[in-house]
Amino acid sequence: MSNVNKHMYSYFFIIPAAIIYTVFFLAPTVMSFFFSLTRWTLIDWEFIGLENFKQFFSEPSLMIGFKNTLFYAFSTMSLKVIIGLLLAVFLCSKIRNKNLLRSVVFFPALLSTIAVGVVFNAMMNPTIGIINKGLALIGITGPDWLGDANIALFSVVLVDVWKGVGIATVIFIAGIMAIPAEYYEAHKIDGGNSFQEFLHITLPLSRPALNTVIILALIGGMRTFDLVWAMTGGGPGFSTDLLASIIYKQYAGGFYGLATAGNVLLFLFVGLIAFPIFKLLNRKEVDL
Incomplete structure (x- = not known):
């Protein structure tokens, strides 16, 4: 087979993926940018x-949405990183x-995210929810978890972390298990304790896993819709x-062009925050 034929043959493996990418991602993205500049209906x-x-x-x-999105994304990301890393260290121990x-x-x-949202909506009910009933047994009056504007968003954050920390933990476990055992053996010979082992070996050498969790959790947090909608519908008020x-509310109201513009802004918002963080984290990775 000539070099030209070999070169063409390789494209047969790329073309199907390229078609799928173009049809389901590239074309809708370009169309979204265009239709964000229009007032459109289905016809x-x-x-x-x-x-x-x-x-x-x-x-x-x-502005409330921007503030809430930033708080939600960075708080869920931080908690998933901290809790996921601690769980991974524990689950990799003897x-x-x-x-x-x-x-x-x-x-x-x-x-299912929707199922989780519905269940926790019932569990966090201030009068008949199981959480407040459990607190009442030990003499604590539970708050209105989803009806109090001051704590409603943080309540959703906790549910998001409960649901998503497992993925972060699995990624961290994979990162920790990839660290050569010789490093830990040498550290024990030098007389280091468990905390020093975590600080000087586990943490820096699991940096690729840490970076992956940060980026995935951050992007996921900024794009979250289903859990919030199932639990609070955006309320109380805009909290x-x-x-x-x-x-989504703009789409539901029939303002399709306005909603498309919002999607474009969300796309740019996620990119402007996630891409610089991604570049910064990759620059600081430690090679094994």
Whole structure:
């Protein structure tokens, strides 16, 4: 087979993936940028320039949505990193029933997000919810977890962390198990304790796993919609509204061009935050 034929043959493996990528990602993305500049319906459209963006920025809930999205993304990411790393270290230690405990930690990640939201909405009910009933047994009056504007968003954050920390833990476990055992053996010979082992070996050498968890959790947090909508619908008021839920409300109201502009802003918002963090983290990776 000639070099030319070999070169063409390799493209037969690339073309199917390229077609799928173009049809399901590239084309919709380009169309979204175009239709964000229009007032459109399912059967007609009218070019209006940047009017949708001007109107979207004039929405009173927009700044609340930006603030809530940043808080939600960075708080869920931080908690998943901290809890996931601690769980991974524990589950990589010499304990009994290690595989069973790993399965238990990962199990919430397998559940439907909508189902989790509905169940926790019932559990966090201030009068008949199981959480407040449990607190009442020990003499504590539980708050209105989802009805109090001051704590509603943090309540959703905790549920998100409970559901997603299993994935972070599995990634950290993979990162820790990839560290050569010789490093730990040498550290024990030098007389180091467990904390020093974690600080000087586990933490720096599991940096690729740490970077992966940070980026995935951060992007996931900024794009979250289903859990928030299932638990609070963005309420009370705008206290738990994220950018994604604001965009959904515009779609539901029939403002398709305005909602498309919001999606473009969300796309740019995620990219402008995640990409610099990704570059910074990769620059600091430690090679084994």
